[in-house]
Amino acid sequence: MAGDTRVRLFHLPFSFMLPQRVASERGYFADEGLDVELVERDREDVDWKYIPAEETLTGDHGVDLYPICKWESIKRTWDMNDGHVVAKGTFADQPYTVYVRPESGIESPADLANVPVGVNERTGQEYTVVRALEEHMSPEDVAIEHQGMPTDRLRALRDGECEAISLLEPQSTLAEHLGFEPVLEFENHMGIVGATDLEGEALEAFMRAYDRAVRTINDEPDAFRDDYLSMLEMDAKVAPDLFEAVDRGELLREIEVPRYEAPEPADREEMSAHLEWMKRRQLIDGTADVDVIVGPAVQ
Structure with missing residues (x-):
């Protein structure tokens, strides 16, 4: 690549995005050959979601690449014209988990029928949760409700404001130390969205560097424990009451750095299937076109 290509990369300070950093x-x-600037919001300034719900990242914020839930990547690129989907993946071996209070009487995924599961709406995770719940009940019996950031969801469950919540690691381990019980696990599906003019060689260079970081972490995970746990440390600053109820040292010792995976190029046929599901669920405009949503270089 001739010279350095400048890339503004939106960084979510979540455990599954460690390879970017x-x-x-x-x-x-x-x-x-990439001059990458990580664009990141301070955790203490975020009370709902890291990615602005009403503003485009590629337009309003000048971002070239951003990671987000796979289904939200479809919705943002169509509804907001916020770039094109260029990559996909699970990114890390850490599933979503739905937790309940031990006295709830909910013992299996089927028991979650008509029980609103707390999520952070407009982040994309709601689609992941809905898809997972549909495997255990009829679509009409699936229910979700907005409960905000992971710490907000944990408080809502603790205080009886909701009956179930979805979480990722490392907040999942915190939930178990708080006495909550898991009833359902399912994969976290992510996408990467690129600005219209970010294609070809620059995208390939990004993927190679990301893959190198994945291999580095997987070869020596303990060297990255502090970085991995930084999200939990930020949560402790904004929700100290949750951490006062557990043995913090024991909590941190139990958490392991996951095995990471590099993203793969987006698959047009797979994206089309996801889009059709969203249309059936009336989660997106019925005229949404996969050829507009995915990047021009995607096969």
């Missing part, structure tokens, strides 16, 4: 800080992006 590693690739940036260890110079892997630079080695591929």
Whole structure:
């Protein structure tokens, strides 16, 4: 690649996005000829979601690449014209888990029928939860409700404001230390959205650097424990009451760095199937076109 290509990369400070930071800080992006700027919001300034719900990242914020839930990537690119879907993946071996209070009487996924599961709406995770619940009940019996950030969801469950919540690690381990019980696990599906003019060589360079970071972390996970746990440390600052109820040292010792996976190029046929499900569920405009949603280079 001739010269450095400047890329503004939106960074979600979630445990499954650690490779982005590693690739940036260890110079892997630079080695591929990319001048990457991580665009990140301060956790203490975020009370709902990291990705603005009413503003485009590629337009209003000048971002070139951003990760987000796979189904939300479809919705944002169509409804908001916020770039094109260029990649997909689970990104890390850590599932979503639905938790309930031990006295709830909910013992299996089927027991969640007509029980609103707390999610953070407009982040995309609601679609992941709905898809997972549909495997255990009729679509008409699936229910979700907005309960905000992970710490807000944990408080709502603790205080009896909801009957079930969805979480990822490391907040899942915190939930178990608080005495909540898991009833359903399912994969976390992500997508990467690129600005219209970010295609070809620059995208390939990004994927190579990301893959290198994945291999680095997987080869020596303990070297990245502090980075991995930083999200939980930020949560402790905004929700100290949750951490006062547990043995913090024991909690941190129990949490392991997951095995990471590199994203793969988006698959047009797979994206089309996801889009059709969203249309059947009336989650997106019935005229939505997969050829507009995915990047021009996607096969």
